[in-house]
Amino acid sequence: MRLVTVAHGTRSPAGNAVAVSITAAAGARLGLPAVAAYVELAEPLLSTVAASPMPSVVVPLLLSTGHHVRHDVGAGRALGPDPLLARAQVSRLLAAGAQPRQPVVMVAAGSQDPLALRDLLVATTHLAQAWGGPVRLATLGGLGERPADVLRPGDAVSPYLLAPGHFHDRCRDAAAGHVVADVIGPHPAVVDLVVERTIGLLAARRSA
Structure with missing residues (x-):
């Protein structure tokens, strides 16, 4: 099992690095391999990561419900509000x-x-x-x-x-x-939230 996070993606390397930092910290806390994927504008794209046969739990790093959450990610819940x-x-x-x-x-x-x-x-x-x-x-x-x-x-x-x-x-x-203020970024509270969401998704998968 691995953690896959999904951010929107940007042409800014510093922006994409935020998703990588959050994902690495959450994966380390969970003891899972972790990869940050993007909907567009950055690599790896979610479509590429999803093609792997490795079982994954997917946590969007998108702050609101919208087209990307429902159609590109196919997840039931955005990261925010929280x-x-x-x-x-x-x-x-x-x-x-x-x-x-x-x-x-x-x-x-x-x-x-x-x-x-x-x-x-x-x-x-x-x-x-x-x-x-x-x-x-x-x-x-x-x-x-x-x-x-x-x-x-x-x-x-x-x-x-x-x-x-x-x-x-x-x-x-x-x-x-x-x-x-600065953007929310890889704040410890954001890592806590990704960890919390991942644990909840894993528990739901085990009970299904």
């Missing part, structure tokens, strides 16, 4: 210099899928609970309001993005003049 992701976001906000309970705008890539917007609203609630202050949602595309329409003077920004790349660059540009 309180563990919110814990990582709080850590990134504090590291960037945001003040506790300062108003925060969570900026996500966005999607045309209503289920993705639902997930983002839940993620916003998780972050507000973890942060202890008001959090509003903005999206860079798809459904939802844009950062320019949501951001107010004095807001901090929490990118709801796993890795650096195109959307992270757009987020920083849209939030110029505000405190902008």
